[in-house]
Amino acid sequence: MTTLSAGGTPSPRIKRILIAVDLSSVSARAAAYVRYLAAPGAQVRVVSVAENPRTLLPLGSLTDAALQTARAELLRDASEAAAHAKEAFANGNGAVEADVIELSRHGGYTANALIDAATEWKADLLVVGARQHRGILRWVEGTVSESVTTQTPCSILVVPASYDAEIPEFPRRILFALDGSPASLDAMQFGLQLATPEAHLRAVYVIDRAVRLTDFVPIHVLEDAFIEEGKTALANAAGVFANLSNHVETGLLRTKPTSDDVPHTIVREAERWHADLVVVGTHGRRGLARWFLGSVAARTARIAQTPLLLARPRPDSSA
Known part of the structure; x- marks a missing residue:
């Protein structure tokens, strides 16, 4: 391959x-x-x-x-x-x-x-x-x-076990969940090894509107910060995609205002987009909330309906 x-x-x-x-x-x-x-x-x-x-x-x-x-x-x-x-x-x-x-x-x-x-x-x-x-x-x-x-x-x-779709010879639709950290971009690079030139690639960033820090920081301040971080993360992803011949796309996602979280949003997007593989990093840090310290990856694994690649940073990575 x-x-x-x-x-x-x-x-x-x-x-x-x-x-x-x-x-x-x-x-x-x-x-x-x-x-x-x-x-x-x-x-x-x-x-x-x-x-x-x-x-x-x-x-x-x-x-x-x-x-x-x-x-x-x-x-x-x-x-x-x-x-x-x-x-x-x-x-x-x-x-x-x-x-x-x-x-x-x-x-x-x-x-x-x-x-x-x-x-x-x-x-x-x-x-x-x-x-x-x-x-x-x-x-x-x-x-x-x-x-x-x-x-x-x-x-x-x-x-x-819940993944009951026909198993493709190679992943045809790969979803990359980014958090704005070097680790998540490194995870994206790792996951690209499993992409053939025919694969469709989508990078997303989740804006967490159901944050739990509102006692300290106004919700609109956090959301604005996430939006800016998300735009930067997707711009970096677009730079990675730039020299590939694949069909590529990026997108900002949002959690529901209440009773929701980042893992469920990632899983919903994977199902909506019919992903064959979801790629997340395991040691990223997400701005103020630092939501990707392993717990998000683990919680995503517990509810995933799609094969999930938990990618670790390279030993020589700054992440």
Whole structure:
């Protein structure tokens, strides 16, 4: 796959892709979504986590023999999941590794095991299929999600269970959510690696009219500041788009005055625009409100109906 940079030239930064799987259809769709995204020469590793039966069942409820049987069954399921996912890449661009992590030996929880695997393997991208309320990737919700988005050293691609559209060979419509920070612009550059020349690209900035700082700053002052920051952010995005041959567009969005927030606005726009992929940064800062410190990305992941790329800044980025 040919990827694009701001200058319209290939700029591969996704060289090592780690895919977390289990036996669910959610994992199968996540693997299918990313199957064609690996550029020639990229390394792909599939990893499945075999949970520790001691953490799944009440302490003392199993004899040693029963415990060993349960551990063997969990290991067998994890191995089967890894093997199935590996088969999905059989006709890909290169060799695919498969590995199983046994929590009974590794210790900790699924989230910790995936973070450690991504760190040790020096992954550029961690891919997960997310059931937002249960299952292997239940860490996508709650406070755990925020620790994952801050502790995982690489970008994360989340394919939600609710995404039931036909999976395209490559994302055809990519939505970039900007917050005016260098980190969000860097996330945009990262996401452009997944864009073919035929892809439609849209960059948006959300004006948060439902802010919670009105006891300190008048609402119209904040909104005016957001509008100015948004115009600058979209001008910077237009500069990135300028040398691309893609169909591109930008837009200012607004939250509802009450009972709304930035994540819901991003998700609504993704659905309205029929996005195949949404790209957000995980360590941006949004002007006075600094709304993009990880919590917005995590909350967006919990409600997303569209594959979501949580892109981290480059190690050498000023962000």
